[in-house]
Amino acid sequence: MHDIRLLRDQLDHLREGMRRRGKLAELQPLLDRAEALERERRAAITEVEAQQARRNKVTQEVAARRKAGEDATALIAEGRAIGDAIGALEARRNEADAAVQAMLYELPNIPLADVPEGDESANTVVSSWGAPRDDGATLTPHWDKGAELGVLDLARGAKISGSGFIVYRGAGARLVRSLMNLMLDIHTTEHGYEETWVPFVVNRASMTGTGNFPKFEEDAYAVTADELFLIPTAEVPVTNLYRDEILELSDLPKTFCAYSACFRREAGAAGKDTRGLLRVHQFDKVELVRYATPETSRQELELLTSQAETILQRLELPYRRVLLAAGDTGFSSAMTYDLEVFAPAVGKWLEVSSCSVFADFQARRANIRYRPAPGEKPRFVHTLNGSALAFSRIIACLLEHHQQADGSVRIPEALQPWLGRAVLR
RNA sequence: GGACAGGUGGCCGAGUGGUUGAAGGCACCGGUCUCGAAAACCGGCAUACCGGCAACGGUAUCGUGAGUUCGAAUCUCACCCUGUCCGCCA
Numbered sequence: 001m002h003d004i005r006l007l008r009d010q011l012d013h014l015r016e017g018m019r020r021r022g023k024l025a026e027l028q029p030l031l032d033r034a035e036a037l038e039r040e041r042r043a044a045i046t047e048v049e050a051q052q053a054r055r056n057k058v059t060q061e062v063a064a065r066r067k068a069g070e071d072a073t074a075l076i077a078e079g080r081a082i083g084d085a086i087g088a089l090e091a092r093r094n095e096a097d098a099a100v101q102a103m104l105y106e107l108p109n110i111p112l113a114d115v116p117e118g119d120e121s122a123n124t125v126v127s128s129w130g131a132p133r134d135d136g137a138t139l140t141p142h143w144d145k146g147a148e149l150g151v152l153d154l155a156r157g158a159k160i161s162g163s164g165f166i167v168y169r170g171a172g173a174r175l176v177r178s179l180m181n182l183m184l185d186i187h188t189t190e191h192g193y194e195e196t197w198v199p200f201v202v203n204r205a206s207m208t209g210t211g212n213f214p215k216f217e218e219d220a221y222a223v224t225a226d227e228l229f230l231i232p233t234a235e236v237p238v239t240n241l242y243r244d245e246i247l248e249l250s251d252l253p254k255t256f257c258a259y260s261a262c263f264r265r266e267a268g269a270a271g272k273d274t275r276g277l278l279r280v281h282q283f284d285k286v287e288l289v290r291y292a293t294p295e296t297s298r299q300e301l302e303l304l305t306s307q308a309e310t311i312l313q314r315l316e317l318p319y320r321r322v323l324l325a326a327g328d329t330g331f332s333s334a335m336t337y338d339l340e341v342f343a344p345a346v347g348k349w350l351e352v353s354s355c356s357v358f359a360d361f362q363a364r365r366a367n368i369r370y371r372p373a374p375g376e377k378p379r380f381v382h383t384l385n386g387s388a389l390a391f392s393r394i395i396a397c398l399l400e401h402h403q404q405a406d407g408s409v410r411i412p413e414a415l416q417p418w419l420g421r422a423v424l425r
Numbered sequence: 426g427g428a429c430a431g432g433u434g435g436c437c438g439a440g441u442g443g444u445u446g447a448a449g450g451c452a453c454c455g456g457u458c459u460c461g462a463a464a465a466c467c468g469g470c471a472u473a474c475c476g477g478c479a480a481c482g483g484u485a486u487c488g489u490g491a492g493u494u495c496g497a498a499u500c501u502c503a504c505c506c507u508g509u510c511c512g513c514c515a
Contacts, residue, residue, distance in 0.1 A: 049484040063443040079495030
């Protein structure tokens with residue numbers, strides 16, 4: 001969420017950010033209305049407070065007269081009249097305030113200066129590692145290979161839950177557990193992250209804090225009886241760990257990693273790249289989250305992304321780093337790198353990680369602050385997060401990229417101690 | 426799920442209708458003292474918003490929301506959370 005003051009002081013900046021996202025035409029009317037409402041809101045506040053000040057004076061005078069044993073009937077009547085007037089004014093103020101808030105919740109973050117403007121066609125490959133296989137036509141797609149090896153059981157997943165819910169079996173199930181161990185161990189021992197284990201359902205305030213709600217509520221599975229929501233990513237519970245808290249400067253950067261299952265309804269995505277493990281309703285992921293100062297957050301995005309890349313290198317999967325253009329950058333994000341791995345049999349680059357810096361967009365929503373120095377006013381932290389990594393697409397890529405001529409699948413060395421074998425056959 | 430008890434400032438804690446934004450203590454910041462520190466003493470010390478170039482003025486905030494009242498931390502209702510006991514349970 002944006003600082004409401006942007007609507008008064010930096011409307012041009014806000015407008016320019018929306019333009020670079022390619023959203024100005026769509027959002028211009030909203031911005032105009034928000035700007036007008038914000039003025040109305042302030043006028044209403046001023047009026048309400050003036051009447052409240054009047055009432056406070058009258059009230060105090062009543063007290064004084066009572067104490068002196070004098071009559072206060074007239075004053076009490078006046079107070080009653082003021083009270084009625086305040087009621088009406090307050091309603092007007094609350095209405096304007098709620099309307100402005102609602103609009104602010106609908107405005108995406110402003111992209112950083114080094115984010116290219118335009119839609120996804122302006123996404124830029126900034127680096128790459130390893131060589132994608134060019135013999136994809138001779139390879140078996142992961143959904144067939146997984147079934148053949150007995151590690152994937154898509155049909156039974158669909159039976160017990162629905163399409164997009166995956167059953168891993170045997171070495172496949174152990175592969176999930178192995179990936180979790182590998183990733184968490186690297187991030188805790190080599191990258192210094194604190195390991196956390198967090199709830200997979202959260203309340204509305206948490207979903208709002210990270211920017212998932214209210215705009216994207218339909219993307220989440222809800223436990224309606226308790227008004228709880230299945231997390232789409234561990235980013236939600238972990239970023240909200242310090243919601244409504246004030247950190248010390250010495251606490252920063254604060255860094256967490258967490259495994260979680262991730263739940264996404266994928267409403268509206270039906271039929272699009274949904275084969276096999278490409279797009280599923282429930283998947284597993286290890287997530288990295290950082291709380292940073294505004295001064296270091298941009299640089300920490302580079303660090304975070306490189307830490308995610310470490311995992312891909314250990315898994316010996318060729319990948320590329322893509323800087324998302326403004327129009328393709330997520331709602332809450334100020335700048336995002338996607339990591340994509342080539343799945344040769346599918347013939348596509350699969351997004352296996354998305355690393356973002358949110359500036360103070362999430363921190364303002366979630367009210368996460370830090371004190372720059374003792375006695376100084378708290379400021380909003382900057383938040384970052386990135387998948388490192390999402391398992392399902394990694395498993396798809398492992399099954400395809402590491403396929404051998406005899407139909408077996410080679411297990412990268414880093415994974416072997418956890419999986420207890422060097423080959424799936 | 427049931428029965429009690431409770432939610433007050435960074436922390437502890439007083440406060441049951443009228444200068445209480447809130448006593449007192451701790452912590453923190455500045456000063457005196459000291460070679461320096463501790464102790465002692467003096468002073469300061471919430472947040473957000475509105476108006477104002479500023480000085481400053483105003484408003485709100487005692488778990489959350491609604492209500493009663495001229496006036497609510499104090500009274501009423503609903504909800505949330507915490508603790509204890511009981512029940513249930515991996």
